[in-house]
Amino acid sequence: MVRAGAPDDPTVSTPTERxxxxxxxxxxxxxxxxVRRTTYLHDGSRPENSAEHSWHLALMALLGGLPPGTDRSxxxxxxxxxxxxxxxxxxxxxxxxxxxxxxxxDQEAQAARTLFxxxxxxxxxxxxxxWEEFEAQRxxxxxxxxxxxxxxxxxxxxxPGGRGCTDRHPELTAERLLALKRPRLEAYPDLWxxxxxxxxxxxxxxxxxxxxxxxxxKLRLSP
Amino acid sequence: MVRAGAPDDPTVSTPTERxxxxxxxxxxxxxxxxVRRTTYLHDGSRPENSAEHSWHLALMALLGGLPPGTDRSxxxxxxxxxxxxxxxxxxxxxxxxxxxxxxxxDQEAQAARTLFxxxxxxxxxxxxxxWEEFEAQRxxxxxxxxxxxxxxxxxxxxxPGGRGCTDRHPELTAERLLALKRPRLEAYPDLWxxxxxxxxxxxxxxxxxxxxxxxxxKLRLSP
Numbered sequence: 001m002v003r004a005g006a007p008d009d010p011t012v013s014t015p016t017e018r019x020x021x022x023x024x025x026x027x028x029x030x031x032x033x034x035v036r037r038t039t040y041l042h043d044g045s046r047p048e049n050s051a052e053h054s055w056h057l058a059l060m061a062l063l064g065g066l067p068p069g070t071d072r073s074x075x076x077x078x079x080x081x082x083x084x085x086x087x088x089x090x091x092x093x094x095x096x097x098x099x100x101x102x103x104x105x106d107q108e109a110q111a112a113r114t115l116f117x118x119x120x121x122x123x124x125x126x127x128x129x130x131w132e133e134f135e136a137q138r139x140x141x142x143x144x145x146x147x148x149x150x151x152x153x154x155x156x157x158x159x160p161g162g163r164g165c166t167d168r169h170p171e172l173t174a175e176r177l178l179a180l181k182r183p184r185l186e187a188y189p190d191l192w193x194x195x196x197x198x199x200x201x202x203x204x205x206x207x208x209x210x211x212x213x214x215x216x217x218k219l220r221l222s223p
Numbered sequence: 224m225v226r227a228g229a230p231d232d233p234t235v236s237t238p239t240e241r242x243x244x245x246x247x248x249x250x251x252x253x254x255x256x257x258v259r260r261t262t263y264l265h266d267g268s269r270p271e272n273s274a275e276h277s278w279h280l281a282l283m284a285l286l287g288g289l290p291p292g293t294d295r296s297x298x299x300x301x302x303x304x305x306x307x308x309x310x311x312x313x314x315x316x317x318x319x320x321x322x323x324x325x326x327x328x329d330q331e332a333q334a335a336r337t338l339f340x341x342x343x344x345x346x347x348x349x350x351x352x353x354w355e356e357f358e359a360q361r362x363x364x365x366x367x368x369x370x371x372x373x374x375x376x377x378x379x380x381x382x383p384g385g386r387g388c389t390d391r392h393p394e395l396t397a398e399r400l401l402a403l404k405r406p407r408l409e410a411y412p413d414l415w416x417x418x419x420x421x422x423x424x425x426x427x428x429x430x431x432x433x434x435x436x437x438x439x440x441k442l443r444l445s446p
Contacts, residue, residue, distance in 0.1 A: 019417050021284055026375075027382045029282060030265040033275045041255040055278035058303050059252060063245055063346055073296030080299075084302050123286055133370045159250045219391050 018120045025118040031087045039153040044163040048156065050083040057082075060148045067188060069140040078145040081127055082134040085111035108135075143187065150184035151191050158198050164207030174199050174208050241343045248341040254310045262376040267386040273306040280305075283371045290411060292363040301368040302351055305357040308334035331358075366410065373407035374414050381421050387430030397422050397431050419442065 032051040038046050057079040066072055088111035089104060096104070116128040133142050153175075157165050165172065178199055185192040202208040258273040280302040281421050289295055309333035312327060319327070339351040376399075380388050388395065401422055408415040425431040 015413065015416075019420075023378060023382055023417065023421075026279070026283060026286070027265050027384060030279065030379060032278075033264055033271070034266070034268070041256055042250050043257070046256070048256070049275065049302075051273040051278045052272065055255075055274045055281070055303065056249070056253065058278070058281060058299075060249060062300055062303060062350070063249070063342075073299070076296070076299055076303075077285055080278065080285060084344055119286075127285070155246060155249055156253060159246055161250060190238065190242065194246065196249065197242075198246075 021118060021120050022123070025115070028087065028118060029084060035077065035083070035086045035090065035155075038168075039156055040163075040165065042156045042159065042162055046058070050086050053056050053152065054080055054083055057148050057152055060152060061145070067140065067144055070144045071141060074141045075145050075148075078130050078134045078141055079131045079148065082145065082149065084115060084127075085131065086113060087111065090192060091218070117213075147188050147191055148182050151195055154181065154195055154198050158202035158207055160201075162207065164202060164205075166207070166209065170209075172208070174203050174210050177208065244341060244343050245346070247337070251310065251338065251341060252307060252445045255307060258306070258309045258313065260376075261391075262379055263386075263388065263391075265379045265382065265385055271376075273309050276375070277303055277306055280368070280375055281372050283375060284368070288406045290363065290367055294364060297364045298368050298371075300365055301353050302371065304353045305368065305372065305378075307338060307350075308354065310334065311337060370407050370414055371410050373404050374418055377404065377418055377421050381425035381430055382421065383424075385425070387425060388431065389430070391430075393430070397426050397433050400431065 029122050032054070033049050035050040037049045037050055037053055039053070040046065041048055042080045049183075061072060061079055066075065085108040089107035112128055112131055116124040116131070118124075119127065133139055134145055137143055137146060156162065179197065181195055182192075185195050199208060203210060255274040255277070256272050259270045260276055262271045262276070263269065264271055281299050284295060284298045284302055289298065308331040312330035335351055335354055339347040339354070341347075342350065356362055357368055360366055361370060379385065401419065404405055404414075404418055408418050422431060425432060
């Protein structure tokens with residue numbers, strides 16, 4: 001049962017109330033600009049935040065041909081909202097344990113109720129639906145959006161002029177990276193070819209080891 | 224005449240060349256995350272950058288009813304690319320002189336040639352077309368996108384919980400702010416009503432003066 005004044009109250013319908021709720025939602029969303037990702041900007045100067053990351057993904061969706069059965073405006077909408085729940089739940093590491101991922105999923109479901117509940121009921125349902133679609137990964141739009149989300153950090157870190165991340169993630173090898181990305185990218189031959197090319201170039205440039213870098217290795221390299 | 228290898232060379236058509244050009248463009252676009260705006264985040268912690276600003280605008284375009292004659296996916300696309308040329312040309316102050324604005328327009332036209340020229344010719348034309356449409360302000364989509372662009376900094380600065388900007392812009396009064404925003408917002412009754420409400424609330428909360436704040440005023444208030 002919905003109580004009057006509850007966040008998902010469907011009786012909120014006057015224009016003023018709608019605007020006031022949208023305003024509360026939009027100012028709260030500003031906090032996504034303060035959620036730090038593990039990926040650094042291309043110039044290595046600082047960690048990327050989830051708001052600018054979402055913009056970069058939506059820009060990628062504007063470029064080039066989308067796979068058959070996908071719709072550009074829906075892919076874009078999915079990308080714009082896919083990280084919003086991190087405002088309350090934070091970001092996860094690319095290599096998180098299954099337990100950490102399960103905990104994160106619980107926190108994100110709670111965060112979705114709080115955040116989208118700020119909106120008038122119809123808009124809450126619409127935006128929450130986009131977030132759930134991205135999470136469920138059952139539609140072609142959601143899978144393609146997730147593929148762009150998997151590719152973008154690779155472009156920042158190892159794309160032309162990139163600096164790698166061996167200092168922050170010495171355990172990350174070319175093989176491990178491709179194994180992590182393959183399930184997201186393999187269905188899209190262009191994206192998967194690009195990912196493999198980026199990794200090949202990064203290994204050649206010495207930005208990505210093919211075996212883990214350890215303090216021991218450095219010692220062995222000393223004369 | 225287009226020389227082979229020039230940035231707008233239409234002969235670039237192999238999949239590998241296309242991907243390589245898109246990659247160069249996308250990594251260059253990362254620099255928009257380093258372009259500082261005059262607006263601060265809602266929590267006042269730092270200036271907003273143009274990439275996260277573009278995301279916030281695209282999120283606003285997802286919400287609520289768009290005016291008749293506008294298309295949500297086109298408005299979103301305009302918002303995603305509208306600030307890209309700032310990578311090379313920088314942002315302008317909300318209150319810049321006509322001379323500064325003319326200089327900025329020249330720099331942005333040059334920046335557009337450089338930046339969009341990184342892409343394969345068909346995509347360069349498409350993204351450059353979006354940027355030109357936004358700048359020209361002749362279509363309903365471009366005008367509505369520009370209205371959101373005018374409203375968003377108001378929400379960050381004076382929306383519920385906002386901190387105002389009297390410390391940074393003591394010359395800015397409620398009257399001046401509304402005079403600056405009116406040409407962009409007046410055609411959209413909901414947005415204009417919201418802007419006026421935000422200003423009224425900010426004046427009441429002491430976050431926006433109705434007359435310029437000067438050192439003299441502070442002296443006069445002393446006993």
